[in-house]
Amino acid sequence: MNLTTSDVDEARNVLGEHFYANSLEVLSPGSWTADFRIAPVGLVTLGDLRFGADVRMEFGELGAYHVDALLAGELAWRQGRGEPRVATPARAAVFQPVGDTVLERWPADCRLLAVKIDRVVLESELARMLGEPIGTPVQLGPELDTARGPGATWLRLARLLAADAAEEQGLLRHPVLGRQLRESLVGGLLMAAPHNYRDALENPRFGPAAPRAVRRAAEAMRADAGRSFTVADLAEIAGVSTRSLQDGFQRYLQTSPTAYLRDLRLSRVHRELQQAHSGEETVTEVAYRCGFAHLGRFAALYRRRYGVPPSETLRS
Secondary structure, three states: OEEEEOOHHHHHHHHHHHOOOOEEEEOOOOOOOEEEEEEEEOOEEEEEEEOOOOEEEEEEOOOEEEEEEEEEOOEEEEEOOOOOEEEEOOEEEEEOOOOOEEEEEEOOOOEEEEEEEEHHHHHHHHHHHHOOOOOOOOOEOOEEEOOOHHHHHHHHHHHHHHHHHOOOOOHHHOOOHHHHHHHHHHHHHHHHOOEOOHHHHHOOOOHHHOOHHHHHHHHHHHHOOOOOOOHHHHHHHHOOOHHHHHHHHHHHHOOOHHHHHHHHHHHHHHHHHHHOOEOOEOHHHHHHHOOOOOHHHHHHHHHHHHOOOHHHHHHO
């Protein structure tokens, strides 16, 4: 969608509809005109955004991974308890799904390319690249070098896809090629940005090359995540001692067997809640089916990972 507006409420509502609920404050006096070019393609949203005035925005927790790559100007921002930062055309801002988010000053001359990536999309692409489900949430570094190297290549790709997404017959909207292009965008970000799985992506010992015992245990959990596995159960399936299995998971997947199982269950709950129809199923039913027996603990884990309570995912 394309929007040119000087109405604060309209600008706030459009960004809330396509990106995140927000509070918007115009800091500079006088007339202004915002110009938004926004294209949702699947669970990825691309936006070429300019306000034409100095503004301040608060978003709360985003619930998705997000990159603001500047095409002109500078952007002062912070997230959670992190230090204040300034994004430039050479240094993009990278946001996590969790942590209250503030754009302290978005100046009138600042134009940015906003890339919103659903959490499940990024984590699923990483798991595909690794050849194994991930054990802990992805922690992207807060900045991406877009002046040189992989970051610059990724930004060129993002700009190309944003332009294509604006076309009604663009390739991003093709049922097969569009998915491949989106995977390239997400996978490219994972290869360009710093994060806690970079060593895993670059080290051939990870993924399919992990020891057979680790793969056997992981496959058993993926096949029946709702089952009440103990570490001893998994070690018996893998044919090793519990200590060997725990050491293998820590070395190759950077997590423990129990944490790996918990994250598999959270991903499965999240996916089922997204696909369920409110009124036909309840959060309790889905959580129990996926192996969570303690609903209070489950709700806290879910909110920490996805930034919203499970009931909100079901309603949306």
